[in-house]
Amino acid sequence: MSRQTSNARDRILTAANKMFYAEGIRAVSLDNIAEKAGITKKTVYYHFKSKDDLVEAYLASRDQPNLALYRKWFDEADGGLPDKVAAIFRQIATSARHPKWKGCGFLRTAAELANMPGHPAMKVGAAHKKKFELWLAQEFETQGLVGGAALSRQVVLLLDGAFSTILVHRDADYAEAAGEAARALVEREVRNSTQRGSGQMESAST
Amino acid sequence: MSRQTSNARDRILTAANKMFYAEGIRAVSLDNIAEKAGITKKTVYYHFKSKDDLVEAYLASRDQPNLALYRKWFDEADGGLPDKVAAIFRQIATSARHPKWKGCGFLRTAAELANMPGHPAMKVGAAHKKKFELWLAQEFETQGLVGGAALSRQVVLLLDGAFSTILVHRDADYAEAAGEAARALVEREVRNSTQRGSGQMESAST
DNA sequence: TGAAGTATATTCACTGGTGAGTATACTTCA
DNA sequence: TGAAGTATACTCACCAGTGAATATACTTCA
Numbered sequence: 001m002s003r004q005t006s007n008a009r010d011r012i013l014t015a016a017n018k019m020f021y022a023e024g025i026r027a028v029s030l031d032n033i034a035e036k037a038g039i040t041k042k043t044v045y046y047h048f049k050s051k052d053d054l055v056e057a058y059l060a061s062r063d064q065p066n067l068a069l070y071r072k073w074f075d076e077a078d079g080g081l082p083d084k085v086a087a088i089f090r091q092i093a094t095s096a097r098h099p100k101w102k103g104c105g106f107l108r109t110a111a112e113l114a115n116m117p118g119h120p121a122m123k124v125g126a127a128h129k130k131k132f133e134l135w136l137a138q139e140f141e142t143q144g145l146v147g148g149a150a151l152s153r154q155v156v157l158l159l160d161g162a163f164s165t166i167l168v169h170r171d172a173d174y175a176e177a178a179g180e181a182a183r184a185l186v187e188r189e190v191r192n193s194t195q196r197g198s199g200q201m202e203s204a205s206t
Numbered sequence: 207m208s209r210q211t212s213n214a215r216d217r218i219l220t221a222a223n224k225m226f227y228a229e230g231i232r233a234v235s236l237d238n239i240a241e242k243a244g245i246t247k248k249t250v251y252y253h254f255k256s257k258d259d260l261v262e263a264y265l266a267s268r269d270q271p272n273l274a275l276y277r278k279w280f281d282e283a284d285g286g287l288p289d290k291v292a293a294i295f296r297q298i299a300t301s302a303r304h305p306k307w308k309g310c311g312f313l314r315t316a317a318e319l320a321n322m323p324g325h326p327a328m329k330v331g332a333a334h335k336k337k338f339e340l341w342l343a344q345e346f347e348t349q350g351l352v353g354g355a356a357l358s359r360q361v362v363l364l365l366d367g368a369f370s371t372i373l374v375h376r377d378a379d380y381a382e383a384a385g386e387a388a389r390a391l392v393e394r395e396v397r398n399s400t401q402r403g404s405g406q407m408e409s410a411s412t
Numbered sequence: 413t414g415a416a417g418t419a420t421a422t423t424c425a426c427t428g429g430t431g432a433g434t435a436t437a438c439t440t441c442a
Numbered sequence: 443t444g445a446a447g448t449a450t451a452c453t454c455a456c457c458a459g460t461g462a463a464t465a466t467a468c469t470t471c472a
Contacts, residue, residue, distance in 0.1 A: 008447075008448080022321060023321045024232070024317075024318055024319075024320065024321060026230070026232040026233060026318075027232060027321060029430070029431060029432080030431085030432070030433085031430080031431080031432090039448075039449090040448065040449050040450080041432090041433085042433095042434080042448070042449065042450085043447075043448055043449080045432090045433070045434080046446090046447065046448075047447095050432085050433080051431095051432065051433090102320045102321065103317065103320055106374070107317065107370050107374065108317040108318075108320060110370070110373055110374045111230075111309065111313065111314040111317035111318060111370070111373065112230055112232075112314075112317060112318050113230075114230065114308045114309055114314060114373055115228060115229045115230060115233065115308065117376060122374075125374055126374050126375050126376075129371070129374050129375065130375070150383065150386075153380070153383045154364075154383060154384070154386070154387040156367070156371065157363075157364050157367035157368060157371055157380065157383060157384045157387060158360075158363050158364060158367055158387075159367070160366075160367040160370040160371050160374075161362070161363035161364055161365070161366040161367025161368075161370070162363060162367075163370070164313050164316070164317070164366040164367070164369070164370050165335070165362065165363055165366050167316055167317065167320055168312070168313065168316045168328075168331055168332050168335050168366075169332050169335065169336070170323060170332075174359070174363065177356065177359045177360060177363060178360070178363045180356075180360070181360040181363060181364070181387075181391055184391060184394060185387055185390060185391070188390060188394070214421075214422080235456075235457055235458080236457080236458070236459085237456080237457070237458090245422075245423090246422065246423055246424075247458090247459085248422070248423065248424085248459090248460080248461095249421075249422055249423075251458090251459070251460080252420090252421065252422070253421090256458080256459080257457095257458065257459090
């Protein structure tokens with residue numbers, strides 16, 4: 001790690017980030033990335049031991065920034081829990097209207113590498129999604145919601161559904177619909193948790 | 207189209223179906239498919255004008271069978287609307303526990319080809335998803351639900367969310383969670399529609 | 413009816429190009 | 443000087459797509 005070094009590594013990672021996200025994993029070669037980074041392929045192999053390694057680094061580099069963004073959207077939104085959750089979906093709708101938007105990089109990578117369940121990038125992706133689910137569950141439980149974990153999971157399902165569906169239809173309105181569904185589920189749980197002190201049934205039936 | 211003809215074409219399509227679904231689009235070459243089908247690559251090019259063309263045919267061949275399956279699950283489930291919707295998710299959970307399950311072929315193809323929005327296969331995929339959404343909306347409206355279209359969309363979001371999330375975590379339980387969320391949303395709309403005759407507001411607020 | 417012609421279906425062998433990954437040598441700075 | 447970092451130039455495998463030839467059936471008309 002000397003003067004120029006981390007510079008080249010950063011440039012590779014930046015190029016990988018843009019290209020893998022924009023085009024997909026298998027659609028982008030290390031030659032492409034090297035060219036974009038303005039270095040040789042051999043230098044890529046100096047800093048990353050294989051393409052798979054670089055793919056893993058690509059997703060790892062998105063982990064914290066992405067989570068921070070969700071947290072920011074949530075924290076800065078006005079209103080109660082339902083509004084804060086809905087705000088995340090509204091922000092995603094906004095992002096999705098940018099022409100360069102191509103869905104969730106984690107989800108798309110998982111879809112593309114579905115035939116390699118042990119791939120290191122898959123683990124990074126799964127961990128990222130788990131972190132989000134856990135963070136939201138904690139937010140819910142801090143606010144006194146009893147079924148925070150289950151609710152968080154439902155919101156996650158709507159969120160990933162929005163990512164996928166918007167990508168299929170190229171229609172960001174799906175994020176709004178998902179936001180409304182999430183809002184309804186959160187409202188319901190807020191009602192549930194405040195009415196009965198520590199009740200644990202979710203549905204009237206069964 | 208003589209006797210032998212459609213035979214080769216079918217074998218190609220069968221091989222493409224299995225391989226594209228199992229491995230992904232760009233991970234599978236036409237050499238691979240030709241070998242699996244027991245014919246020459248040139249024969250593949252006789253029946254399909256390009257790889258893209260074959261990918262489109264692959265998704266098109268899954269359209270009706272997939273929709274039929276969802277309809278069957280829905281129709282054969284006991285109980286009311288909420289139960290019928292939940293049944294779809296339970297069936298998906300069951301499918302997802304098979305080792306060969308790799309998510310939704312339409313969604314995965316869309317994720318992989320996200321950089322080619324005009325790709326013919328993308329159109330087939332979008333149309334497929336729209337058909338499902340429309341079918342479910344009609345089922346809802348036939349049962350007298352006012353907000354059938356919006357509700358159908360919410361269920362779709364949960365469904366595609368389940369596909370994506372299960373794939374990431376390799377955990378079919380997400381389908382059950384999605385099913386519970388869907389059930390809650392349907393129950394809410396049933397309540398909404400029966401209480402007020404033809405009201406059209408979905409949420410108490412705004 | 414049967415030979416000549418035509419459309420369908422398939423193969424073998426190939427091309428131009430790209431993929432991941434490497435052997436080796438040069439450069440630069442501490 | 444010697445280790446970190448980078449480049450040139452390469453290997454070998456594969457990939458989408460093609461050229462030329464052939465086999466098989468389906469007409470057509472003398």
